[in-house]
Amino acid sequence: MSSLVKEDLEKKLFKPLSQHLCEFIEIEFSVKDRYYLCVSVTKNEEVKIIMVKHYRIGLDEKYEVTKKWSLNDLQMIDGKEADTDNPFFDLHFKKVYSLEAYSCASKYAFARTVNKLNHAYLKKDLQIVNFDSTYINDDSIWSSNNKDCLVLMRICFYAFNLVCLSLCPLPL
Numbered sequence: 464m465s466s467l468v469k470e471d472l473e474k475k476l477f478k479p480l481s482q483h484l485c486e487f488i489e490i491e492f493s494v495k496d497r498y499y500l501c502v503s504v505t506k507n508e509e510v511k512i513i514m515v516k517h518y519r520i521g522l523d524e525k526y527e528v529t530k531k532w533s534l535n536d537l538q539m540i541d542g543k544e545a546d547t548d549n550p551f552f553d554l555h556f557k558k559v560y561s562l563e564a565y566s567c568a569s570k571y572a573f574a575r576t577v578n579k580l581n582h583a584y585l586k587k588d589l590q591i592v593n594f595d596s597t598y599i600n601d602d603s604i605w606s607s608n609n610k611d612c613l614v615l616m617r618i619c620f621y622a623f624n625l626v627c628l629s630l631c632p633l634p635l
Contacts, residue, residue, distance in 0.1 A: 486576035510534035
């Protein structure tokens with residue numbers, strides 16, 4: 464499903480703007496409308512973070528840009544709590560925007576993409592705080608093209624270990 468939405472976003476919104484859509488996540492912003500937080504790269508190699516409203520008119524899917532920022536203006540991404548599984552995060556520009564991703568995995572996917580594009584295009588000191596750095600940085604052993612599955616696998620691995628340890632008898 465998400466690949467179809469990405470393809471549709473790319474075709475209807477980003478191609479006409481001469482941009483390449485790198486990543487998008489669904490965010491909880493409104494009860495009746497869908498919103499996506501997108502990261503794109505322009506032909507001039509500028510990285511943009513764009514909030515897009517998705518709505519339907521009849522059978523036609525429509526997308527409207529509601530906010531647009533440059534990655535160069537982003538000062539920090541705050542994941543709120545690194546030790547808990549929560550979808551909340553803040554984007555610090557001149558103003559702080561508190562957002563809720565559809566899932567914790569999508570929050571991490573967004574942060575990984577921003578981090579990767581920052582290293583590729585800007586190389587600025589971008590603060591990414593309150594995230595588990597193992598899942599953000601590409602140099603970890605958990606890196607791959609499908610990082611969300613690996614994040615889930617790692618969480619399952621830790622949970623399995625906790626269950627095993629809790630079942631072990633304590634020595635007297």
